[in-house]
Amino acid sequence: MIPELGQLSLALAFCLCAVVGFFGLAGAAWQRTRWLDALGTMVTGQFVFVLVAFGALVQAFVADDFSVAYVANNSNSLLPWYYKVSAVWGAHEGSFLLWTLIMAGWMLAVALRGQHLPAAFAGRVLGVMGLLNLGFLAFLLWTSNPFERLVPMTPGEGADLNPLLQDFGLIVHPPMLYMGYVGFSVAFAFAVAALLTGLQHLGGSARQLNLLARCKQLVGTCQHETGNRIRITRRQMNSSNSNTALIRSYCQVAS
Numbered sequence: 406m407i408p409e410l411g412q413l414s415l416a417l418a419f420c421l422c423a424v425v426g427f428f429g430l431a432g433a434a435w436q437r438t439r440w441l442d443a444l445g446t447m448v449t450g451q452f453v454f455v456l457v458a459f460g461a462l463v464q465a466f467v468a469d470d471f472s473v474a475y476v477a478n479n480s481n482s483l484l485p486w487y488y489k490v491s492a493v494w495g496a497h498e499g500s501f502l503l504w505t506l507i508m509a510g511w512m513l514a515v516a517l518r519g520q521h522l523p524a525a526f527a528g529r530v531l532g533v534m535g536l537l538n539l540g541f542l543a544f545l546l547w548t549s550n551p552f553e554r555l556v557p558m559t560p561g562e563g564a565d566l567n568p569l570l571q572d573f574g575l576i577v578h579p580p581m582l583y584m585g586y587v588g589f590s591v592a593f594a595f596a597v598a599a600l601l602t603g604l605q606h607l608g609g610s611a612r613q614l615n616l617l618a619r620c621k622q623l624v625g626t627c628q629h630e631t632g633n634r635i636r637i638t639r640r641q642m643n644s645s646n647s648n649t650a651l652i653r654s655y656c657q658v659a660s
Contacts, residue, residue, distance in 0.1 A: 408473050408552040411461030415546055418454035418509070421447050422539040425512075429532020433525040433602075441528040448516040448531060451538070452509040459506045462551055463493050472559040475499060475551040481563040491576040492566045498551035500579060505545060507580070507587045508538045515591060529598035537590055 425447050432440030462475070466489045471477040479499070480492045494500040512534045519527040545551075569575070 407461050407464050407468075408470070408554065411458040411465075412550070412552045414454040414458040414461065415542060415552075418451045418458070418505075419539065419542040419546060421451040421454065422535050422542055425451065425535030426532050426539055429528040429530075429535055430601075431532075433528040433532070436525070438524070441524045444528060444531050445516045445520075448509075448512050448535075451535075452506075452513045455502075455506045455509045455542075459493070459502055462499060462502060463490060466490065466492055469563070471561070471563045472554055472556055473551075474553045474555045477555055477560050477563040479564065479566055481565055484566060487576065488566055488571055491570065494579050495566050495570050498545070498549045500583075501541070501545050501549050502551055503580065504583055504587060505538060505541045507583050508534070508541060508590065511588055511591055512538065515594070526598055526602050529601050530594045533594040533597045534590060537594070 425444060428437075428440040428447070429444055431437070432444075462473075464470075465473045465476050466480050467486060469476070469480070469482045469489075475496065475498050479496050480489055484492065492499070494503045512531060515527075515530060515534065519530065522530075
């Protein structure tokens with residue numbers, strides 16, 4: 406039942422994204438004030454629905470719901486809970502869902518921080534971002550659905566999470582990196598809106614949000630390097646332990 410709730414939430418978020426894209430661009434072009442005023446509510450609703458879908462997938466992993474194909478392929482009942490949570494973005498479908506969640510979060514941030522901008526310009530910014538996330542959600546729903554069921558062929562146990570991803574550095578790295586990458590869509594949306602409007606509103610909020618996106622990307626890069634260092638150190642320790650065990654066994658044979 407929970408995965409179906411996640412599927413429904415994604416479908417509703419897709420519909421809201423389509424309306425945001427249309428109302429934002431058409432409302433600014435046709436000067437429909439009511440459409441522009443409704444954007445904040447619809448952006449909030451889209452974020453809530455994507456968050457519900459993400460929470461549904463997390464619950465499926467934590468509860469070991471192997472009737473969901475994505476869970477069965479990327480988790481098992483012996484994984485610690487924190488690796489079960491990180492397994493949500495451990496493969497393509499879940500990482501794409503995380504991408505759309507962060508995109509929806511950036512849209513909400515623009516809607517909240519852009520209230521001082523002219524309504525038509527802010528509407529175009531949100532309209533462009535809405536169309537971007539509409540494409541991502543369409544791809545998620547029709548080609549990379551993380552809620553597909555394995556019914557009635559439900560396995561009793563799942564496969565394992567990729568061993569390379571079973572590391573603390575790689576638990577925090579993808580979300581931080583996505584925050585930076587997806588954040589650049591804000592600067593893109595502001596640029597497209599400025600071209601459509603013919604005004605120069607690329608100061609203030611756009612610079613602040615772009616700076617935040619760069620900071621997030623920098624943090625993500627640092628986390629990536631930290632994860633690499635941890636893996637290299639563990640590999641060296643395992644190699645050293647293997648050599649020590651080999652020497653001991655050789656000495657025992659020689660004696």
